[in-house]
Amino acid sequence: MLEIKDLKKSFNGRQILNGVDLIVEDGEILSIVGPSGAGKTTLLRCITGLESADAGIFLIDGQPFDPQGTEESDAVIGVVFQDFNLFPHLSVLENITLAPMMVLKKSKDEANQKAAQLLEELGLTGLGDHYPYQLSGGQKQRVAIARALAMNPRILCYDEPTSALDPNLRDEVANLILSLKKEGMTQLVVTHDMDFANKIADKILKVQALDTKN
Amino acid sequence: MSFTYIMEILPSLFQGAGLTLQLFFWTLIGSLPLGIIVSLGLTSKIKPLKWVLEMYVWLMRGTPLLLQLIFVFYGLPIVGIVFQRYDAALVAFILNYAAYFAEIFRGGLQSISQGQYEGARVLRLSYWQTIRKIVIPQVVKIVIPSIGNEVINLIKDSSLVYVIGLGDLLRAGNVATSRDVTLVPLLLVGLIYLLMVGICTVILRWVEKRYSYYK
Numbered sequence: 001m002l003e004i005k006d007l008k009k010s011f012n013g014r015q016i017l018n019g020v021d022l023i024v025e026d027g028e029i030l031s032i033v034g035p036s037g038a039g040k041t042t043l044l045r046c047i048t049g050l051e052s053a054d055a056g057i058f059l060i061d062g063q064p065f066d067p068q069g070t071e072e073s074d075a076v077i078g079v080v081f082q083d084f085n086l087f088p089h090l091s092v093l094e095n096i097t098l099a100p101m102m103v104l105k106k107s108k109d110e111a112n113q114k115a116a117q118l119l120e121e122l123g124l125t126g127l128g129d130h131y132p133y134q135l136s137g138g139q140k141q142r143v144a145i146a147r148a149l150a151m152n153p154r155i156l157c158y159d160e161p162t163s164a165l166d167p168n169l170r171d172e173v174a175n176l177i178l179s180l181k182k183e184g185m186t187q188l189v190v191t192h193d194m195d196f197a198n199k200i201a202d203k204i205l206k207v208q209a210l211d212t213k214n
Numbered sequence: 215m216s217f218t219y220i221m222e223i224l225p226s227l228f229q230g231a232g233l234t235l236q237l238f239f240w241t242l243i244g245s246l247p248l249g250i251i252v253s254l255g256l257t258s259k260i261k262p263l264k265w266v267l268e269m270y271v272w273l274m275r276g277t278p279l280l281l282q283l284i285f286v287f288y289g290l291p292i293v294g295i296v297f298q299r300y301d302a303a304l305v306a307f308i309l310n311y312a313a314y315f316a317e318i319f320r321g322g323l324q325s326i327s328q329g330q331y332e333g334a335r336v337l338r339l340s341y342w343q344t345i346r347k348i349v350i351p352q353v354v355k356i357v358i359p360s361i362g363n364e365v366i367n368l369i370k371d372s373s374l375v376y377v378i379g380l381g382d383l384l385r386a387g388n389v390a391t392s393r394d395v396t397l398v399p400l401l402l403v404g405l406i407y408l409l410m411v412g413i414c415t416v417i418l419r420w421v422e423k424r425y426s427y428y429k
Contacts, residue, residue: 048336075338085333088428089351098347099337133429151337 001025002076002155002186007056009039009046016042020056022205024155029177029187031197034207040190043207044159047188048079060154075103078153082160084144086132092119093128096147104151111150118146121183122176137165138172145176149185156180157188162196174199223390223399230386231406237303237372237382242365244308249315250350256320267316274313280374282306287378303375311368318360322353355425362418369410383407 002024009017016039024030032040045051047058049067058065065074087095096118097111106114119125122142132140141161148156161177162170170193177187177200191197197204255267274282287302297305326349334344373384381389387403 050332050335070338070340077336079336081329081333083329085327085329087330087333087348089348089355099339102343102347103338131428147337 001059001061002188003057003059003062004047005057005059007043007046008054009042009051010054017046017053020207024186024188024203026186027181027184028202029181029189029200031201031204032188032190032207033192033194033197033204035209036192038207038209040192040207041159044157044188044190048077048157049074075151076154078148078151078156080141080144080148080156080158080161082164084132084140084164086140086143086147088132090131091128092124092130092132092135092143095132095143096150099147100150114150115146118149122146138169141165141173142176145180155186155188157190159190160192161189162191162193170196219394219396219398220402223394224402226386226390227383227399227402227406230381230383231410233300233375233381234369234372234383235410237300237307237375238369240304241307241311241368241372244304245311245315246361248308248312250319252312252316253319253323254345256316257323271313271316274310275317279306279310279371280377282310283374283377299378299380302378303380307368307372311364314364315361318357318364319353321360322357323349325356326352358418358422358425362415362422365418366411366414369414370407 002022004020004022007017007020008015020043022030022032032043034040042051046053046056047067049069052068058067060076063073065076067074067077087098090098093112093115096115097108100106100111100114101108116128119128122145124139124142124146127135127139127143132143135143141164145156158177161173165173174196177189180187181200189197189200252267252270255263256271258264283303283306286297286306287299290297290302330348330352331344334348339347373382375382376385376388383403383406387399390399391397
C-alpha cells in the first residue's frame with residue numbers, strides 16, 4: 001500500500017500542490033486526473049523522485065521511504081514516461097537488463113531470463129534484438145513497461161499513457177493496464193482523459209489548479 | 215628527380231613522420247579523455263568550476279597554438295616549470311586540443327534530452343553509471359564527424375613543433391630542401407601527409423559506420 005500525506009510543492013513561490021493526500025491499496029489502480037496545469041505531472045514527479053517535495057510523508061506498507069533516496073528500500077516506484085524515454089543506443093533486451101545488472105547487481109543470465117519472461121508476458125517475443133527506432137509507439141510503451149517491471153517495483157506509475165499513441169490504441173493500453181492489475185500490480189496513472197480513467201481506475205483523484213500566488 | 219635521390223632522403227622523412235605520429239597519438243590519448251571531463255565541467259551546475267573551465271577554453275582557443283608552444287617551452291621555465299622539448303610539445307597540444315574537444319563534447323552533451331537522464335534516474339542508475347552507459351555512447355555518435363575534423367587538423371598542426379626545435383616530418387623535408395636545393399623532399403612530405411590523413415579518414419568512416427546501427 002502506498003500512502004502519501006500532506007504533499008506540498010511550489011515553484012518560485014507559486015503553490016502547485018497544497019497538501020495532497022492519497023492512498024493506493026495493493027493491486028489497485030489509482031487515476032490522477034485534472035486539467036493541464038493542475039499539477040498532475042508535478043505530483044507524479046514528486047512521487048517518482050524526479051522533483052523534490054517541499055513537504056510530505058511517503059509510506060510504503062506503513063514504512064517511510066524517500067523517493068529521491070538511493071537505498072534499496074527506496075526503490076519501490078517504477079515509471080513509464082509519456083515519451084517512454086527508452087535508450088536509443090541499446091537494444092530492447094539491453095534497455096530492460098541494464099538497470100537490473102548495474103543497480104541490482106544481477107548476473108547477465110539472470111537479467112536476460114527475467115527480461116525474456118517480461119517480453120513474453122507483454123507480447124514482445126522476438127523483439128529483444130530490435131532497437132527502439134524500429135518499434136511502433138505501442139511496442140515502445142510495452143518495452144518501457146518491461147524496463148520498469150524488471151526492477152521489481154511495488155508500484156508502477158504512468159504519465160499520460162495514451163497521449164503519445166494513436167487514439168485507437170487507447171483501449172489496448174487500457175487492457176494492458178488491466179491485465180497487469182490481474183497479475184497483482186499496483187498502478188498509478190496520471191491522465192487528462194476522463195473516459196480512460198473511468199475505464200481503468202478503482203479510484204480517481206481529481207487535482208484542481210491552485211491559483212493562489214503566495 | 216631521380217629514384218636514388220628519393221630513396222636517399224626517405225629514411226630521414228620517415229624518421230620525421232615517426233615523431234609526427236607519436237605526437238599525434240599521444241595528443242589524442244591525452245586530450246580526448248581530458249576533453250570529456252572538461253565538457254562535463256562546462257555543463258555542470260557548479261558555477262565557479264564552469265567559469266574556470268570557460269576561461270581555460272577561451273585561452274586555448276583564443277591564442278595561436280604556435281604561441282602556446284613557445285610559452286610552454288620558453289615561458290614556463292621562468293616560473294620554474296621545465297619541460298623537455300618533446301614533453302613541452304605534448305603538453306601544449308594536449309591542453310589545446312582538449313579545449314576544442316571539450317567544446318565539441320559540450321554540444322553533444324546538450325543534445326541529449328532531459329528524458330534520457332530521467333529515464334536513467336528512475337531506474338536508480340548513479341550519475342556516473344548514467345554518464346558512462348547512457349550519455350557518452352550517444353554523445354560519441356553525435357560528435358564523431360566534428361572530432362574527425364579536429365583529428366585531421368591535428369596531423370597537420372603537429373608541424374608547428376619546428377618552433378621549439380623538434381624534428382618532425384615537415385622539418386625533415388625542409389632540411390633536405392635547403393641542403394639539396396630542390397622541392398622534391400617537400401613534395402614527398404606532402405604525399406606522406408596525404409597518406410596519413412587518408413588512413414585517418416578511412417578509420418573515421420569505419421567508426422562512423424559502426425555507430426550507425428541506431429538512429
